[in-house]
Amino acid sequence: MNLVIAFIDVAARLAAWLILAPLLPGIINKVKAWVAGRRGPPVLQLYYDLNRLRKKSVVLSELASPAFVAGPAVAWVAVLGAALLLPLGPAGAALSFRGDVLLVIYLLALARFATAWAALETGSAFEGMGAAREVSYAVLSEAALITAIMALCIHSGSVTLVTMLTPAAGAGAALLGAGLFAVLLAENCRVPFDDPNTHLELTMIHEVMILDHSGPPLAAILHGASMKLLLFAVLLTEAVLPVGNLPPFAAAGALAGGVLIVTVGVGLIESLLARLAFRRVPLLLTTAFLLCLFALLVAWNGGAA
Amino acid sequence: MSSTLNVLIGLAMGLNLLALASGRVRSLISVVAVQGVALGVMPLLLENQFNWIVALVALGTVAVKGAVIPTLLRRAMRAAKVDREVDPSIGFVSSLLLGAGGTIAAVALARVLPLLPEHEGLLLVPGAIASVLTGFVLLIGRSKAISQVCGYLVLENGIYLFGLLLIHATPMLVEAGILLDITVGIFVIGIIVDRIQRAFDSLDTRNLTVLRE
Numbered sequence: 001m002n003l004v005i006a007f008i009d010v011a012a013r014l015a016a017w018l019i020l021a022p023l024l025p026g027i028i029n030k031v032k033a034w035v036a037g038r039r040g041p042p043v044l045q046l047y048y049d050l051n052r053l054r055k056k057s058v059v060l061s062e063l064a065s066p067a068f069v070a071g072p073a074v075a076w077v078a079v080l081g082a083a084l085l086l087p088l089g090p091a092g093a094a095l096s097f098r099g100d101v102l103l104v105i106y107l108l109a110l111a112r113f114a115t116a117w118a119a120l121e122t123g124s125a126f127e128g129m130g131a132a133r134e135v136s137y138a139v140l141s142e143a144a145l146i147t148a149i150m151a152l153c154i155h156s157g158s159v160t161l162v163t164m165l166t167p168a169a170g171a172g173a174a175l176l177g178a179g180l181f182a183v184l185l186a187e188n189c190r191v192p193f194d195d196p197n198t199h200l201e202l203t204m205i206h207e208v209m210i211l212d213h214s215g216p217p218l219a220a221i222l223h224g225a226s227m228k229l230l231l232f233a234v235l236l237t238e239a240v241l242p243v244g245n246l247p248p249f250a251a252a253g254a255l256a257g258g259v260l261i262v263t264v265g266v267g268l269i270e271s272l273l274a275r276l277a278f279r280r281v282p283l284l285l286t287t288a289f290l291l292c293l294f295a296l297l298v299a300w301n302g303g304a305a
Numbered sequence: 306m307s308s309t310l311n312v313l314i315g316l317a318m319g320l321n322l323l324a325l326a327s328g329r330v331r332s333l334i335s336v337v338a339v340q341g342v343a344l345g346v347m348p349l350l351l352e353n354q355f356n357w358i359v360a361l362v363a364l365g366t367v368a369v370k371g372a373v374i375p376t377l378l379r380r381a382m383r384a385a386k387v388d389r390e391v392d393p394s395i396g397f398v399s400s401l402l403l404g405a406g407g408t409i410a411a412v413a414l415a416r417v418l419p420l421l422p423e424h425e426g427l428l429l430v431p432g433a434i435a436s437v438l439t440g441f442v443l444l445i446g447r448s449k450a451i452s453q454v455c456g457y458l459v460l461e462n463g464i465y466l467f468g469l470l471l472i473h474a475t476p477m478l479v480e481a482g483i484l485l486d487i488t489v490g491i492f493v494i495g496i497i498v499d500r501i502q503r504a505f506d507s508l509d510t511r512n513l514t515v516l517r518e
Binding site (some may be wrong): 280282283287 | 326397400
């Protein structure tokens with residue numbers, strides 16, 4: 001009986017992550033269209049795209065090894081695994097153990113590695129450039145993310161995600177929220193780090209890495225990217241709000257509201273800001289790192305006093 | 306009361322880092338102006354009962370640091386047709402990291418200093434040290450005269466924070482005198498900036514090191 005309940009629990013979580021994730025890019029595009037005074041694509045556009053890509057055949061380069069197809073699959077599975085480890089308010093996580101936060105960080109890194117590998121497999125100069133940029137930004141954004149996680153660890157005195165994300169982030173919540181939001185923008189290749197709408201290969205980062213992918217692998221990449229966005233939005237919401245302490249319905253409302261606010265915020269930033277010049281990006285990422293670092297110091301001081 | 310003060314000093318420390326990261330001269334001037342205003346209202350919070358001399362000096366500080374000095378600097382920029390980029394000789398990322406390291410070191414240093422019991426919970430001393438360090442980084446790491454003036458102003462803000470420790474011991478007249486000095490100093494620097502611009506066609510102070518007869 002317990003096994004059946006556990007199975008249903010995991011299946012429900014999987015379904016929630018898989019089905020809800022493609023909503024976020026749709027909401028962002030709707031916000032951008034609304035600010036620009038356009039009608040914009042429907043909110044469910046990514047679902048239509050994914051369905052269309054699913055039916056298409058794959059164009060394979062003669063040069064590419066099987067990793068060209070395996071890369072997107074590995075990345076998709078890694079992001080889904082990280083998502084299952086992330087607790088959803090009082091419902092907890094599907095799987096929780098001591099130090100699972102490290103596994104989440106490494107799964108996200110594995111997803112990035114797999115995408116970059118698949119991009120390099122094509123032998124295209126543009127995709128190599130995109131992969132190099134993605135990885136060099138990741139050096140800085142991962143430092144910020146790990147510092148933020150350390151701040152949460154010290155604040156709660158635990159290395160398990162469920163207990164780490166249950167209490168509020170305390171005095172440093174504003175710093176941590178701002179830092180994590182910048183990390184979210186950088187990790188998901190949104191403005192001001194990267195422009196998802198650009199059509200010039202020289203300036204793209206994420207988009208140029210997936211230029212040669214087609215059909216179901218491209219669908220896996222797009223769906224994985226939307227899941228990663230949802231994952232970071234949930235992490236940001238739970239790091240700032242004490243979602244875990246609320247009664248179930250209030251927690252679900254707070255979580256959904258937080259994710260919605262983050263998504264609309266991304267859309268607004270994308271409408272109101274231009275992307276930064278490449279040489280200015282490290283400065284912004286360093287700022288994000290420092291915000292998380294000061295949140296860490298505040299958590300440290302708060303624990304001592 | 307002390308928590309409001311700490312929030313203001315924390316804001317000033319954040320503005321220090323913003324000043325180190327800003328790439329345009331105009332935004333640097335605005336950051337320094339906001340910092341001046343934040344520091345200017347502090348004497349009112351430190352005094353337990355309302356004192357009209359303190360209020361007058363605070364008002365003067367806010368007016369001079371928030372309005373007069375930025376106006377003078379912006380006018381000097383316009384008159385000398387200064388390029389809007391800051392043009393750093395220590396890069397933005399490294400100066401930001403230096404500033405953050407300095408801020409953290411200042412907080413750590415202030416913990417071991419033997420302070421008066423009434424200053425124990427306050428961020429006054431770390432804020433002052435951090436601002437002085439930021440001012441030094443700006444003075445050393447920026448090549449344009451106007452940005453160096455901003456560094457000097459941040460440095461002065463740090464010294465002003467130190468001065469707040471002694472607010473009950475020194476007469477406010479001293480503060481008023483310092484304020485007058487800065488205003489005259491900025492006024493004179495405005496003229497010098499114009500002179501440098503005319504003589505070298507740029508505001509880069511590195512030109513001054515190769516000055517010969």
